Amino acid sequence: MITVDEALAKVFELADPLDVEHVPLASAAGRVLAQPVKAQRSQPPFASSAMDGYAVQNADIAEGATLQVIGEAAAGHAFSGQINAGETVRIFTGAPIPKGADRVIIQEDVTRAEGHITIDQNVDKSFHIRDLGVDFKAGDILQSPRRLRPADVALLASMNIGQVPVTRKPVVALIATGDELVMPCEVPRDDQIIASNTFGLKAMIEATGATARLLPIARDTESSLKTAFDLAQGADVIVTIGGASVGDHDLVGKVAQDLGLDRAFYKIAMRPGKPLMAGRLRDAAMIGLPGNPVSSIVCGHLFLLPLLRKMLGLPAQPAARQKMPLADDLPANGPREHYMRACIMDTGVTAFDSQDSSRLRVLSEADALICRPIHDPARQMGDLVDVILLE
Numbered sequence: 001m002i003t004v005d006e007a008l009a010k011v012f013e014l015a016d017p018l019d020v021e022h023v024p025l026a027s028a029a030g031r032v033l034a035q036p037v038k039a040q041r042s043q044p045p046f047a048s049s050a051m052d053g054y055a056v057q058n059a060d061i062a063e064g065a066t067l068q069v070i071g072e073a074a075a076g077h078a079f080s081g082q083i084n085a086g087e088t089v090r091i092f093t094g095a096p097i098p099k100g101a102d103r104v105i106i107q108e109d110v111t112r113a114e115g116h117i118t119i120d121q122n123v124d125k126s127f128h129i130r131d132l133g134v135d136f137k138a139g140d141i142l143q144s145p146r147r148l149r150p151a152d153v154a155l156l157a158s159m160n161i162g163q164v165p166v167t168r169k170p171v172v173a174l175i176a177t178g179d180e181l182v183m184p185c186e187v188p189r190d191d192q193i194i195a196s197n198t199f200g201l202k203a204m205i206e207a208t209g210a211t212a213r214l215l216p217i218a219r220d221t222e223s224s225l226k227t228a229f230d231l232a233q234g235a236d237v238i239v240t241i242g243g244a245s246v247g248d249h250d251l252v253g254k255v256a257q258d259l260g261l262d263r264a265f266y267k268i269a270m271r272p273g274k275p276l277m278a279g280r281l282r283d284a285a286m287i288g289l290p291g292n293p294v295s296s297i298v299c300g301h302l303f304l305l306p307l308l309r310k311m312l313g314l315p316a317q318p319a320a321r322q323k324m325p326l327a328d329d330l331p332a333n334g335p336r337e338h339y340m341r342a343c344i345m346d347t348g349v350t351a352f353d354s355q356d357s358s359r360l361r362v363l364s365e366a367d368a369l370i371c372r373p374i375h376d377p378a379r380q381m382g383d384l385v386d387v388i389l390l391e
């Protein structure tokens with residue numbers, strides 16, 4: 001069995017970043033910027049007032065000085081004239097600074113009368129002017145790759161970018177397999193259960209910025225599995241769930257092989273998730289996930305999502321880890337890396353008593369996976385361990 005790192009390296013070899021497409025700015029949130037984008041204008045495009053007050057010449061400012069108000073500048077309504085010594089223009093936040101002015105005095109620091117103002121004592125020392133291009137200048141670059149957050153979308157709008165170059169979304173065909181499965185809200189026989197992981201994986205895929213295509217459940221027959229693989233054509237990634245192990249009805253590997261799977265690996269030294277398989281099938285990357293719900297979702301975090309991020313043009317990196325102290329002791333680990341469902345408390349992270357890979361309820365309560373290396377010795381409370389946060 002290969003290690004998790006070795007398996008991930010092979011998974012990354014299964015696909016390259018996808019093509020670039022242009023989407024309207026309003027649809028760009030969450031997409032991955034595929035090319036650097038150049039600001040089409042400077043912001044602000046003129047020196048502008050940061051406050052409501054009076055545009056003045058700094059040399060005029062002294063306690064008790066009186067200045068004549070010669071006009072008004074508001075946001076979207078520039079003052080077209082020029083300020084000379086002894087003059088001022090009423091100004092509002094966001095308005096262009098009039099020619100001749102080099103400071104704004106906030107209105108709280110003046111006494112206003114008909115046609116003029118008088119400067120009070122102890123005026124605010126700031127000049128309250130935002131220089132032209134202080135935020136960004138025309139030609140400044142927003143670098144790629146970058147997942148576009150709401151603030152990035154606002155920045156692109158401000159740069160006057162209407163169409164945004166993003167990486168095409170990978171399409172993932174999801175095939176649940178098993179005679180025991182029915183879809184939620186269908187009526188199961190007494191010996192059947194509801195297909196669940198499929199929906200967890202769909203949510204994970206979509207949250208990562210890819211498109212999930214939920215195919216009909218494939219039954220435990222070669223012909224049903226072949227039909228499902230045929231329906232998956234056109235997808236960038238085919239993900240099967242279940243049927244990966246060694247039982248008489250675990251046919252996914254055989255059928256994929258018959259259809260021409262170029263297998264990269266089968267079985268990894270990992271718990272949960274031992275019977276994971278991956279390869280290239282027709283024009284797609286294929287990942288065969290184990291059927292146990294926790295195994296499939298943990299393998300989704302460790303292998304599928306990093307692959308999708310790479311296909312989206314983001315760096316090919318494993319799931320992010322961080323160090324946390326243990327809130328409880330842990331026994332020594334065995335010969336497979338163990339990804340333990342855990343919850344985060346004030347004192348640190350603690351593993352759930354049950355690590356059964358069928359228990360979705362435990363996974364749903366978990367905030368994190370504690371990552372135990374192969375043959376990791378027993379750990380004590382307070383020891384730092386690697387964790388992957390679950391969102």
Ligand SMILES: Nc1nc2c(c(=O)[nH]1)N[C@H]1C(S)=C(S)[C@@H](COP(=O)(O)OP(=O)(O)OC[C@H]3O[C@@H](n4cnc5c(N)ncnc54)[C@H](O)[C@@H]3O)O[C@H]1N2
Binds near residue numbers: 176197198
């Ligand atoms: N003799 C051995 N038996 C098993 C081994 C082994 O090494 N030797 N490995 C075990 C491990 S580890 C895992 S994980 C499972 C994985 O088996 P499969 O990938 O073949 O999965 P299935 O047998 O099809 O299903 C396992 C379990 O999960 C349920 N399931 C499947 N799909 C779904 C779904 N979409 N939603 C909800 N639940 C699902 C299925 O009903 C089974 O209960 O094999 C062990 N056995």
Ligand code: MOO
Binds near residue numbers: 270273275292295
């Ligand atoms: O490794 Mo299996 O994935 O125990 O449940």
